[in-house]
Amino acid sequence: QLIQITNSSSIFYHLNQLCSVGNRHVAAHLVHQRALSGADAINALRPFYFAVHPDFFGQHPREREVNENSLKRLNGYLENLQKPGTRSVQPTKLTFYVREIKDKEDIQKDILPHGFRSVSFTLQTKDVLTTVMDVLKSCSLSTEHMKGLKASSESPKSRQPVAGHGNPFYRPIKWDKSYYSFTGFRDPEQELEQAKKVEPTLSLWLRNHEKEATKKQNASVPQREELKRLKKELCQKFALEDIRWQRSWGVTHRCCQLQSLSRLSQQNPEAVLNLRGHTIIFTDQSGMNASGHVMLGTMDVHHQWTKLFVSLPSYRSLHQQTEWLKERISHVLGGIQVIDIERLGPVQPIEEHFSILNTFHKRLLARRLALHPRSLQGLAMTLENDRSSPSLHEMGHFIIPATCEPSRLQTFLQSMAWEARQRIKHRNQLQAEEEEVLLHCLEGLALRNLSKEPSVRHNQMIPCCRRLLEVRSPLMEGLRVEVSHFYSVMQDGDLCIPWDWKG
Numbered sequence: 001q002l003i004q005i006t007n008s009s010s011i012f013y014h015l016n017q018l019c020s021v022g023n024r025h026v027a028a029h030l031v032h033q034r035a036l037s038g039a040d041a042i043n044a045l046r047p048f049y050f051a052v053h054p055d056f057f058g059q060h061p062r063e064r065e066v067n068e069n070s071l072k073r074l075n076g077y078l079e080n081l082q083k084p085g086t087r088s089v090q091p092t093k094l095t096f097y098v099r100e101i102k103d104k105e106d107i108q109k110d111i112l113p114h115g116f117r118s119v120s121f122t123l124q125t126k127d128v129l130t131t132v133m134d135v136l137k138s139c140s141l142s143t144e145h146m147k148g149l150k151a152s153s154e155s156p157k158s159r160q161p162v163a164g165h166g167n168p169f170y171r172p173i174k175w176d177k178s179y180y181s182f183t184g185f186r187d188p189e190q191e192l193e194q195a196k197k198v199e200p201t202l203s204l205w206l207r208n209h210e211k212e213a214t215k216k217q218n219a220s221v222p223q224r225e226e227l228k229r230l231k232k233e234l235c236q237k238f239a240l241e242d243i244r245w246q247r248s249w250g251v252t253h254r255c256c257q258l259q260s261l262s263r264l265s266q267q268n269p270e271a272v273l274n275l276r277g278h279t280i281i282f283t284d285q286s287g288m289n290a291s292g293h294v295m296l297g298t299m300d301v302h303h304q305w306t307k308l309f310v311s312l313p314s315y316r317s318l319h320q321q322t323e324w325l326k327e328r329i330s331h332v333l334g335g336i337q338v339i340d341i342e343r344l345g346p347v348q349p350i351e352e353h354f355s356i357l358n359t360f361h362k363r364l365l366a367r368r369l370a371l372h373p374r375s376l377q378g379l380a381m382t383l384e385n386d387r388s389s390p391s392l393h394e395m396g397h398f399i400i401p402a403t404c405e406p407s408r409l410q411t412f413l414q415s416m417a418w419e420a421r422q423r424i425k426h427r428n429q430l431q432a433e434e435e436e437v438l439l440h441c442l443e444g445l446a447l448r449n450l451s452k453e454p455s456v457r458h459n460q461m462i463p464c465c466r467r468l469l470e471v472r473s474p475l476m477e478g479l480r481v482e483v484s485h486f487y488s489v490m491q492d493g494d495l496c497i498p499w500d501w502k503g
Helices: 008-033 038-044 046-052 061-082 105-110 128-138 177-183 188-197 202-219 221-237 251-267 269-275 302-332 350-366 406-444 458-471
Strands: 092-099 116-123 242-245 279-283 294-297 380-384 398-401 449-452 480-484 495-498
Touching (some): 061 092, 221 251, 242 251, 251 302, 269 302, 406 458
Antiparallel strands (some): 092 116
16 A cells, blocks of 8 residues: 655655565455455566566577476466356466575476576466466565465455455555665566666677678588488388477477487387378477367377377367367458467367367357358457456457357457458558568578567567668678577577567
8 A cells, every 4th residue: 555654754664564564465365355456466476577587588598488388278277267157277287487586495407508497387276366376486486475364265356355344445555666775675576677778789789799690500500401301201201291380499499399209200110100190399298279280299108199190080180070070260350360379389189179169059040140152251269267247359360259248249240340451451561561571671681591489579589680681790691590579699590689679
């Protein structure tokens, strides 16, 4: 709560009181609420966010990517817990790289050379409060400010905070800047802003890191050739459509994964024959994704891969059923196409995708919609299980909740169809423009390769490439460049630069 101190002589007294009881004060009020709201959860998790925020991992792109993806999954988990009528949420496995915490001798042995440690845990909680506690404990972070809080199954009425009668109105505290000045505590918001601002110019960064990138790139040439050979050999041997990786693993790591698959094919050639015609994606879990691609978990052993290969006929049958459901949904919804978008985050297994499609299809059949058979042809939509309302993505496709009420859906699709077509047209123009400027940049700067992270949008990549052409730095000649959100030299010599680099 806001405290105004008019007597300057008592300011230190009040600050000491805030320092010692501030967190307990928050906890005491939360006791009356029992169940945490979304805002409460964010406030309670501030030490955690400060320890894992991706902006602090700018020089470590892989760890940054892992934290970004895990934060998305955690936020989705918390959102699902707060939805009305939610009884249970599927267990979610999370991995975070946590920045070093001082004065924690018992965890020093787990800290990696870069000053952070890897933490993995599975959430199986049923309420927000327990989830917050589990996250903090799993990351070895303090839970002192949560003392006295216990999950409760009380009725909704008892969970509402009531002003007066000994129960003061609760409001999350946002400490004034003077609090950090007088106490000497670190202001996490200020440190986050400083981390964003401390960024060199492109020319300075290239001068300091071009030699390192060139050295690593030259050293990786033999491994790159071996990776190319292994991929071609496996694709031809098993008639594979393609071999991909969901994450930006290094060349050596990718070679090891292909060598592992090659050894398995020699040990059990019959099981591997089921891979014919498929696309393989190396990712975090084994199975089949929503697009029908075979996923090989990089942490799984050969036995688990073999078990998957044996089950592929059943997976193919399930994928055929999902395609049939998409056709039926498209027919009911005026020709709109149901698509799957491969994301950086957790991959959606085919079983979950089928369940979502089946549930959505049944809801549509229960209500007869008045849509012309071809009124929405040329448009696309994705189905999401963690959405509460339909929306239109900036790239022109609809994002529809699987539980969306059919009549509401019809109204939304019809009212937004024209806008969706305009966005698709704009997206296609940007895509063509990006391909053209990327080619000019590749040739004009004599780069060995130029790519971008999936999270970099067209309207970010285009001006970035144009500015690079204007500068034409000779230090970039012959390098592999990836446009990202941060500066970094990857282990194989790839040069990452932020799309909004400073001149």
